[in-house]
Amino acid sequence: MSNPLQNVITQTEQVILGKPQQIRLALTCLLARGHLLIEDMPGVGKTTLAHVLSSTLGLQFQRIQFTSDMLPADILGVSIYQRESGDFKFHAGPIFSQMILADEVNRATPKTQSALLEAMEEHQVTSEGETRPLPSPFFVIATQNPTNQIGTFPLPESQLDRFMMRIQLGYPDAVAERGLLSGVDRRDLIADLKPQMQTSELFELQQQVRKVFVSPALLDYVQAILRHTRESARFVHGLSPRAGLSLLAAARAWALLAGRDAVIPEDVQAVLPGVASHRLQSVHDTQASDGEKLARELIEAVAIP
């Protein structure tokens, strides 16, 4: 494994206690050029995670708090008439940043949501007929509060598909909680963080992810998983081809994180809950939070060929 990457993980784990799996998944998502959706209650460290990652990776960070009265221009930016020069000048919105934390994305109206999601998908912003590229790398961490849904617009399934992964943080375990309560203030810790990686190194890693070898045997496995979701009577819809591509990209990044140059079935299994949980829906119409369980079921239902 490349050293800077290990350093990133180590440093992040010092601040975010007891969540090694989630940190790795978040990094995987970043390395695979996907975007991340965190669905959890307030106060479990969603914002902190985003902060720590941006500081550790040395990325520009912007946090956008979504509200119901927000307009697309509030995110993308707006052209304002200049009295002196007599023309319009574009004032870039907060989205022009390498790392975005879109907090409580379900509070905004669908119109604003789709402005964000389009930018995510196309890595560019088109406003008043002019197309402006977004900085690179561009990584969005969106958060959604699953409870207290009154007056919110939960992302529809088609929009959820734009996120490579959805993860949950959950409560810390007893040891981590004790560390958190007795330790230094997290904000101070974040302020002291030093970038462990150059942006160029991050680009390099993202390039490496694409080169991680995938054998025909592994593709068989991925296809078996996709086929199962489409043929089984358990799911409302099968996984889309885009989901399949995301799964493979995430598995490659995971393998790279684990220091391997080829993907093995365990990599696929590790990222599958993150990649599939928000895309699968049980026919029995239970709560969406069961996605994780469904993904586990899926893993156990498909034999490795």
Next chain:
Amino acid sequence: MKLTAQLTYGLIACILLVSAPHAEHLPIWVSAECGALLLWRAYLARSGKALPPRWLLLGITVLSVLAIAFSFRSLFGREVGVTLLILLSTLKLLELKAVRDATIVVYLSCFIIITNFFYSQSIPTALFMLVTLLVILASWVHLQTGGLAFKSRLRIGGVLLLQAIPLSLILFVLFPRVQGPLWGLPQDAYASSGLSDSMSPGTMSKLSLSDAVAFRVTFDTAAPSRDRMYWRGPVLWDFDGTTWKRGRNATTRTGILEDTGMPLSYTVTLEPHNKRWLFALDMPDKLSIKYRLTPDFQLLSEKPLNARTRYRADSFLNYRANPDEPSQQLQRALTLPRGLNPQAQQLADNWRKQHPHDDAAIVREVLRHFNQGGFEYTLEPPLLGMNGIDEFLFQSKQGFCEHYAGSFVYLLRAAGVPARVVTGYQGGDYNDLGDYYILRQSDAHAWAEVWLGERGWIRYDPTAAIAPARIESGLSAAVSNPAALPFMARNPPPWIRALRFNWDALANQWNQWVLGYDTETQFAFLTRLGMEDISWKNMALNMLAGIFTLVGIFTLLMLRRLVVRQTDPVQAVWLKLCRKLEKSGLPRLAHEGPQDYASRIGTAHPALSEHMDDLAARYIGLRYQSQHDEGALQAFKHAVAAFKL
């Protein structure tokens, strides 16, 4: 699962298919109402409009039930039950709100399938119901799986149906049969057409317009010639001027047959006709089922025959029947209504004067009269008045077998010769595919019996004197306008005949083996299969064993699809290793990757840890990394071969 329009269409189709055959016997307004409700429902599904409000549905339901109660004058009984079931199921479609409602509709459709067999148990009905069941299953699959394509739903339904066939065969063959129907079907379940216990002009000719099968006969040995095949039915004694009736026998003594030859044995499969008569060749000796032989050699069963009945019978073709008939009976055979038909009486008196002591000669005179008197054999004789016999004998001279048999007996009685009318069937259509004879209603016939002292009762068929072809080759050869006859009695082209015979042979097999599969047939069949101790318990055990075997076979077939056949050499070696570990109680889970498996074994058996990690790494290298080299594979093979626990 949402109740989509497509699903609704499927459910509408279920109810429509399953209740369509009922349209024939439902009140017309019920059929119309159901049709309208289905159309309405389809329109609602198509336009996506809301379902009707509760009060409206309730109103329609209450009104419909009241209307049914009014038109049937009852809310109990089979007809009413079926009508209610269909109407309410159709209404249920207008109440589809949750998946539960749809499930109920599916199960209701399955239930209504059964009710169709109350009315018809023929092969077409069974086939139609099979198709209906397929549609119902497809809707059910739709309900269970949601967004599956129509074709694959139908395919799953079909597979389910096919899988059910062997199971239902086992249940059908081995399920212990109870004597009689499982629950008594009411009498009106059966069409009743056939010979009645009276005969008046028109009875027989009307009956001969029906193509319906009366019974089928299989002879053990060669069949007798056609002109000797008189299937004896009700014997009629009492005449009131127009109608011949059975009346009451004046004796209880069973008829006696003397000077008989060897009996002729055969099997009769009699269609239900709701009367008590059983049919056998003149003269019957004994039957294999419970029966009673009347003094005039008529066979009666204990109860009206409302189920298809099979029996073996023995008959004597040569006999002297009751040469010592009691005088009260002979008196009955001479009785005539007073003051009617003077011309006939005069004719008879003339003959009597010519042959004062020779009854047989008088019989010959009557037959000669019919033969040479310009009589015509026709299906459409003119109507007759009060002195029907006179009008027929001296004016119209056109008649069917009942006219001839009736006036023949009348003339003989008038001349003082004891005689009676016998009704039944004559002849039979040979089906060479099934090697049996079919007797249809169109073969119904009436003839006469004359008592000639020492010689007993002798059969005379006056029809043979006018139209011998009727007896020798059937109705169509004898009647002047065959177009009025039923199709099969009209000598259709040979290929249609063959088709009909094929179909009838099939229907006969169906009747004998499917519908007629009762305790007796089951016993015979299982004995032929080699089952020795045919008890209730044994059959149930065999049935369960059969079901378990079948389900086991299906399970194995399905499991085989889960087992991945392996052709990759690397994978083969890995699986060999997994089998080794499995033997020592550490099986690999199907979804467990090599690294996870190795680490699990390492935790369970720390001693193996290093070796396992090495093997897993080799396997991963060969299978998931691009190391396609023969040397590494050989090394992996050796390492696995050397691996010991």
